[in-house]
Amino acid sequence: MLKGEYKVGVLGATGTVGQRFILHLHNHPFFKLVALGASSRSAGKAYRDVTKWKQVKQIPESVQRMQVEECTVEHFQQCDIVFSGLDHDVAGPIEDALRNAHVAVFSNAKNYRRDPLVPLVVPLINTSHYSVLPAQQKSLGLTKGYIVANANCSTTALVVPLAALEKAFGPLEQVQATTLQAISGSGYPGLPSLDILDNVVPYIGSEEDKMEWETYKILGGVSAQNDAFDYHAQSPLTVSATCNRVPVIDGHTVCAGVKFASKVKPSPQQVMEALSAYTCDAQHVGAPSAPQQVITVHQEQDRPQPRLDRDHQNGAGVNVGRVRGDALFDIKFVVLANNVQIGAATSSVMNAEVAALQGYV
Template sequence: MERRNVGILGATGAVGQRFIQLLADHPWFNITWLAASDRSAGKTYAEACAWRLDTPLPERIANMVLQPNTPEAAGDSLPRIIFSSIDAPIAKELEPRFAAAGCAVISNSSAFRMGTDVPLVVPEVNFGHFEVLESQQTRKSSGGFLVTNPNCCAIGLVLPLAALQARFGIDKLFVATMQAVSGAGYPGVPSLDILGNVIPFIKNEEEKLQEEVGKLLGGVHLHGDAAIGFEAAPITVSAMCNRVPVLEGHTECVSVKLKTPANEAEILAAWAEFEPLAGKNPQSIFAGMHLPSAPAQPVAYEAGTTRPQPRLDLMRGNGMATTVGRLRPCTLFDWKFTLLSHNTVRGAAGAAILNAEILAVLGKFDFRKFPPVNSNASAAEGLVNA
């Protein structure tokens, strides 16, 4: 696979740092451009960033100079692939401008997740949704486009749900989350609020979880042979979200009602055999291919009554897998279980990077038929349907 230059928008924040950690030695992508806030432009990354991850800041990245955070100011240095980890209000303004300039914007922001022509993708679940990006106006004019990955809890949740949906169908589900403090960014929740405590509210989190699951597990709307939109799966979702004093790892307690009855062995088999990116099928576009960020087993079941736990299961699949445990009958619906996923790896930066790997395989980074990056493109051209 050709190694491509990439940029990171929002590079000094918690998710931006995780992007740098995961991309520093990536075999397919090479970081050549970094941007953060206006006040950081012109500083070296080391000067502007308080590095907080448990691995050293790569020296090459430390010495890179942060650029202005607009495509208009980037000029010829702007790479065609941009990973975005900026807050939603800023993303609403900036991300379409990068797409209009001809960039592929792979966003972790919530700003455009529910856009009618914006793919919201977990590759093991719905990579076919990427075809809708061809209907975006910027794709037609400049080659640029915008795709998103979901809310951190939605990603961990839909991996085991997709396996059940494919075999048995899902009618409705209830989920209660226990979300790590790192999900709030840095400095995040004040220590006096969270230590020895549980906060039973995270702004907009329940709404995101409830609406994103349907889009992720749904299909695409076709006009002739062209994918032009999305059809949400008719699944009723009720969510309750809580912030807990855990550093990393979101735990979720799930109850699900299936459309077709299934026993315990059948459910466990559905999870064990769920490996859509493994490439074992010779007809698959992934046949014989190693996707650097894809876990070998995206859903792993841990037997016993005390798993999963953030302390023990957080880094399964290099932080890209969902660990499931405590499957048992549910007196309200059919079955209930507990799951754990890494909120800043699988739930954020790692999800966007895996999306980029799939886009590379699908040929979406082939810009040869499009004009060069145009940092002076009209921002209006970049508007997508929010």
């Protein structure tokens, strides 16, 4: 049960992910936005004067004149929760300092994703990994404050249907994933238009490694004996990813092939039914940002499409289509996730909602 209203802040508030945080949080039922942070270039100025606002909705009235601060403990220790949309080159020490100042930090950056004591949480799958938070705090001598990371945006798209398939049909053996990733995934201003218009760029630095590695941690469990992750050690799963940047503004598409470990293979119809039936803890505990339907399965032959489907349920779920058999894999399908919503800001906010509802804040 909720104790009341939580004071929250946003780091990197002027950026691509930060702007989505603002839209999620300015009118939230139990988070009250009290602090905004960005670089020293923006600090000391009104939010509306320093942000290159790129959203269709206007900057909320209550946020327009809020002063942007430097991302220091001094300005954020009043917060119960801080959402971080900082780049990885600056996120590490700032997030760590806030954790040590007893703040619960929900980060989009990659810095702590591989830390064995930091849960890597996709809120549509594995909020159960919060059980490792007491061990994180104990290791640092903290009674309050921790870091929770959310996953890379293309990992998030892939791993949601994988979790649903594992739950329904048992361990997976092989997954091959090829992405078509939106430009907004690289922040603002992103790639120069002359590099991405009329083009596909078949390389996104360290993205393939993130997709392959993060999947193991997210689908793994937490060992009750030593409060550590098992990184899916009991699973035969091998993941192979290929990542491409395409001229789409928002919405990452992933074409996936999956081989099941079991000798008895589900049919495409059974797969579609299992994906549609999948539910998650964020829904069960009543997180306000949780989608009604975690996985929307499209029957049309030419869906999902980024322009048509990325904003379904405010981008809080994922969309799957083209579920079919395959000569190499048992099943293949296409998944679309909104990279700046469930791939970034919505994940962090939903993670924090579940943490608050389960008494971790």
